[in-house]
Amino acid sequence: xxxxxxxxxxxxxNKRRTLLTVSSLxxxxxxxxxxxxxxRELTRGSETANPLRLVARHGVSLMFDLPGSYVERVxxxxxxxxxxxxxxxGGIYIDESKFFAQFAIDEKLLxxxxxxxxxxxxxxxxxxxxxxxxxxGKKLSQMHGFKPGQRITLKSPIYNTELEFIIHGIYxxxxxxxxxxxxxxxxxxxxxxxxxxxxxxxxxxxxADDVPKIxxxxxxxxxxxxxPTKTETEREFAQSFEAMMGGVKQFMYGIIGAITFSLLLVxxxxxxxxxxxxxxxxxxxxxxGFQRFTIAWLFVGEALLLxxxxxxxxxxxxxxxxxxxxxxxxxxxxxxxxxxxxxxxxVFVGAxxxxxxxxxxxxxxxxxxxxxEALRRVE
Amino acid sequence: MAELVGKIRGVTKLYTRDGFDVLALDNVDLxxxxxxxxxxxxxxxxGKSTLLNLxxxxxxxxxxxxxxxxxxxxxxSESQLASWRNRHVGYIFQSFNLIPVLxxxxxxxxxxxxxDLKKADRKRSVETALDLVGLADRMDHRPKQLxxxxxxxxxxxxxxxxxPDIILADEPTGNLDARSGEEIMSILTTLNEKLTKTIxxxxxxxxxxxxxxxxxxxxxxxxVENVGKS
Numbered sequence: 001x002x003x004x005x006x007x008x009x010x011x012x013x014n015k016r017r018t019l020l021t022v023s024s025l026x027x028x029x030x031x032x033x034x035x036x037x038x039x040r041e042l043t044r045g046s047e048t049a050n051p052l053r054l055v056a057r058h059g060v061s062l063m064f065d066l067p068g069s070y071v072e073r074v075x076x077x078x079x080x081x082x083x084x085x086x087x088x089x090g091g092i093y094i095d096e097s098k099f100f101a102q103f104a105i106d107e108k109l110l111x112x113x114x115x116x117x118x119x120x121x122x123x124x125x126x127x128x129x130x131x132x133x134x135x136x137g138k139k140l141s142q143m144h145g146f147k148p149g150q151r152i153t154l155k156s157p158i159y160n161t162e163l164e165f166i167i168h169g170i171y172x173x174x175x176x177x178x179x180x181x182x183x184x185x186x187x188x189x190x191x192x193x194x195x196x197x198x199x200x201x202x203x204x205x206x207x208a209d210d211v212p213k214i215x216x217x218x219x220x221x222x223x224x225x226x227x228p229t230k231t232e233t234e235r236e237f238a239q240s241f242e243a244m245m246g247g248v249k250q251f252m253y254g255i256i257g258a259i260t261f262s263l264l265l266v267x268x269x270x271x272x273x274x275x276x277x278x279x280x281x282x283x284x285x286x287x288x289g290f291q292r293f294t295i296a297w298l299f300v301g302e303a304l305l306l307x308x309x310x311x312x313x314x315x316x317x318x319x320x321x322x323x324x325x326x327x328x329x330x331x332x333x334x335x336x337x338x339x340x341x342x343x344x345x346x347v348f349v350g351a352x353x354x355x356x357x358x359x360x361x362x363x364x365x366x367x368x369x370x371x372x373e374a375l376r377r378v379e
Numbered sequence: 380m381a382e383l384v385g386k387i388r389g390v391t392k393l394y395t396r397d398g399f400d401v402l403a404l405d406n407v408d409l410x411x412x413x414x415x416x417x418x419x420x421x422x423x424x425x426g427k428s429t430l431l432n433l434x435x436x437x438x439x440x441x442x443x444x445x446x447x448x449x450x451x452x453x454x455x456s457e458s459q460l461a462s463w464r465n466r467h468v469g470y471i472f473q474s475f476n477l478i479p480v481l482x483x484x485x486x487x488x489x490x491x492x493x494x495d496l497k498k499a500d501r502k503r504s505v506e507t508a509l510d511l512v513g514l515a516d517r518m519d520h521r522p523k524q525l526x527x528x529x530x531x532x533x534x535x536x537x538x539x540x541x542x543p544d545i546i547l548a549d550e551p552t553g554n555l556d557a558r559s560g561e562e563i564m565s566i567l568t569t570l571n572e573k574l575t576k577t578i579x580x581x582x583x584x585x586x587x588x589x590x591x592x593x594x595x596x597x598x599x600x601x602x603v604e605n606v607g608k609s
Binding site: 006283284286289292375 | 462465468480481
């Protein structure tokens, strides 16, 4: 602590350089946090998947649908708690820029199927009672101004239908940018090719032990039919979507690595300049009796302080901004945009390590110079 | 007879520069009694600063022994030498070598930061040292807010604040005008005469050397003349 003032004053010696270094650190860390949050959102589906839920889809491709009769047959499989049709509607609300996800489900089972969805009993009852009823997530209602009682019309280019819905509830929890409506209403309006068909089946198992058995039993049941199934856990289903992104994740890791490396170079260059300018002062300090480790730590202390301030601004700024402003309202497909606490901690600690690494060589070199050699240096 | 503060025996210092051997000191013997004020004179490259650096433990001899206050410096490690310097040596540089971002007070306090002194004790010592060099009213000034003479006075205060056994000054008036140089020499004389501080000073300036009790002349690394004050 005796040297804190010296460290602090040395940091403020060249205010412009300090400002630029801290700024580049803060901006880079902000960018890293942003990318890490994007990656988190891209994989949120698999991370928040319910372990008791399974999804059965056509064994060939998700592009093909399944016979609606599969619902009743799967219900009879041992260990199955419930089964609901889960059909993507793909309707356009006003225009394509206002895209959001809509699913036709068994309205009576939705509450049990997605227990994370929260609404009042009155809203649930109203939704179930009205064939045209729909419920929307809280974020979706914020994005489009949906209110209970409001009528909305969706036009689906997949089914070539136009359906009118009445919003009976705004739910919170789960995926809040989605709309759910009655499967029967959807099915009745469908053209012949889609009549009594389901996109996927949503299954809930009675226990975790039942999950693999159900998966095997369902797929075995439809193995030699026109519509074989592929039944997987909700996590695996989400992961198959994430796998469609291919190397995006690796690409983003690459960008984060490149930013971190360039950050290291920027800081190392800044610290090397700072150390070099003070070589003669190091000679003076050594002549006064300062040990080389003390001198090295003075420089490391400066880098640490710079890192902490830069990381505080960058990481703290990102955490604050993304918690105050919900960017998911502006980004389709992202249900949230909140940095993970562990990502914030890792980036913060990483920034400090980068800070130490950036000065380590310069500090070691200058602190090991002889006094005479250091004193001769005039920058 | 006064106790010896510095004792140099058979010291040779050989440098290798650009592949050539340069003999900076050649078998030098020197005794520096307590309370002495020695001016080391001689042309550039005669080995004056090398001798001063050997006494400060900043450099090591190629051959021979340098002992200060009974400690043979050659037996100390780099780390031990640094601690030893802090406790026993006050060093004054030609270019003052103050830390520009620190105030006069903070510059003088630097050597004390390496001791176990508490803040209040450090404050007392720094104020006393600055008072001694007549800069009690400039404590909060940074080096660039001071004149060259004042900067050197701060450097003297820094050199004496830890109450060293020996003060080593390398051309302390070399960067100063005549009046400031006179002030600096006057302070050094006071330190020597009133506080019985042992001082070894390297200088080119005969006027500055005249303040010393003894003048030693070096020529090509050899002590050629030892002149006492008449």
